[in-house]
Amino acid sequence: MTIILYDSSSALPQKAFAPNTWKTRFCLNYKGLPYKTEWVEFESIGIDVYKKLGLPPSAHSPDGTPSYFLPVIHDTATGVSTSDSFAIAEYLEKTYPSPSLFPNDTSVFQSTVDDTVRDAGIKSLAQFILADIYLILNPESKEYFKRTREAAFGKALEDIAPKAEEGVAQWAAVKAGWDTVDSWYVKSGGPFVLGTTISWADFSVASWLIWARSVWGEENQRWKDIATWNNGRWGKVLNDLREYQKID
Template identity: 40%
Template structure:
């Protein structure tokens, strides 16, 4: 999910960039080489290196974490379209904190599927890390049958809340006709579902009909930056 958020941001700002694909076991060593900091810490206190992260050759700066990267891009390239227009910083920080809670119901659906779209080295690493973190194999973490139906109801409830906020806007985005980081964050969640369970899956097709098809419209409105 976070990967596409930064691609959205860079394309929106029309900043040139090059994507470097790494396997998950390579992140720490490769990031240390160029000075990209960890994005967080593991429960045992070890530094956690994750993607997306960027290294800006023009400033010799490495940044990790989607929100921090977006802030960095606005600060470093003020002549490009803003992700945090003046006066929206606090509101977007509040939005993002709430959004991170609302996306939690998607985890049981998405987390067990990520490894299926990874190369073998990353898939093996990811499966092992998740098994340790959740105390059971990924196959046992994924909801099935009636449990999956209930899980999707929780996901839909989150989208209903987001729709309630979005419906207060008079334009296609949360700030009307102005696109912001908040829009890219929500779009990232939609794209993650599409990528992991498939755009032709019944569940994703159902999502596109929720709230009178508003999320299909929303997805289409940001597709130009994908």
């Protein structure tokens, strides 16, 4: 039995950087499931993954244009193909229940975690990191990434990150968002969202952190800021989950 994990490629030595796919990679590693990564360039996702596996598009734009997002898995043992990181986690939990991603019937609570992390800490951070993501992509994906992000933000890629005083204020907003996420850990009293128990929520948080660390590198000041915020919480979260960061 092998699970095929479809992930976005990059020019980084380890290739893996995409946060949503990291959520699935964490789950597979945590459950000890054998898997193999198929690396995909952005514009190939629709044909090489979705159409190949017979999956419907992830979404449609107002003009009807389909969009295709990773992660996607194909389980060779069951023949099931699934997209969306939370839906994949639910499938893995049902099919391979131990160890649990949603201990103590917490799946409903955990289903809200990723949206909360995105709203609190990621939407404001994204503007700072997009131009640097472009730099770590393979040539095959650079034009697509630049074109689609510039269309989304309505400005040149290099102009998306706020600068000068606005940049300082917006970076403070990123910190405030992560303060909100930190409050969950403070309330739990442990190193994880559920106290001393690892769950999908921790993998969700850690995946966004790995995204930033992978794109910026550990010596980048932005990453150093994040790693030391909240009394070093975010560097510690990644360290506590390091055994589940294997890349096949």
